[in-house]
Amino acid sequence: MTPTVRLMTTVWALGDYPSVAGEVIPALGPVLVEACGAGPGMRVLDVAAGSGNAAIPAAFTGAEVTASDVTPELLDAGAKEAARRGVRVRWEEGDAQALQPPPLWGDPAHVTDLLGAGVTEIDARRQTLRVNAFATPESFRDFFKARYGPTVATYRRIAGNPERVAALDRDLAGLARSHDLGGGAMDWEYLLLTATAR
Known part of the structure; x- marks a missing residue:
């Protein structure tokens, strides 16, 4: 892990990003999912997924969803939320810094x-x-x-x-x-x- 990636991982793990996604911008994920036309038989990759505010709604459509983020703590929070809501999402640690x-x-x-x-x-x-x-x-x-x-x-x-x-x-x-x-x-x-x- 490069120093830049380590720094970004640390920064995004601070605070409580799942509450930001869930309390402030919960409508954004479903808007993106609808715009993409996600549904059964589709594969969805959510890059810089955070705690899954787009990945989880995509999974509800029946799509096969992979959520990727650089911060393990956010992926863990997303996995718990997906399990709580009864949908399946594949969670993978990944670095989108090249974007x-x-x-x-x-x-x-x-x-x-x-x-x-x-x-x-x-x-x-x-x-x-x-x-x-x-x-x-x-x-x-x-x-x-x-x-x-x-x-x-x-x-x-x-x-x-x-x-x-x-x-x-x-x-x-x-x-x-x-x-x-x-x-x-x-x-x-x-x-x-x-x-x-x-």
Whole structure:
């Protein structure tokens, strides 16, 4: 395991990512599964699967599903959730670092380049998810501060500097406040890209 992979594994194991997937963005997995038309007789590979918020809904369609992630703790959490819900998913540790930084996965041109000439019928759509999980900007901040691995890691790194901690506290609450549609509702944009193998 390279130092970069070891770092990413450690970061994503911090906090409680299954609660982020389950409480904040539970609708995203089923949206992707429906867009792909997953069903009986199909094989599904969920790359960077986390705790299975897309893999588990795909398994419910009758597809043969493999979920891959770099973080064993997330795979373990996903396996327990799949067993609890009575569906079968194959869980495999795998490194998707060669796909480059996840923020670029929201760039249609980058994703199209990753897929290369092996696909056709590319459909890229920007969509929004209505998030109602946080009553206040401060509750948004506190949730991500405690449960989202990269944010937890950042707070740990600056823990000895109260001014930086206070600034990050303000910035996270400010981020939520800037997207607040009223009553704590926010619309989060994501890229839904589907393609057909040649």
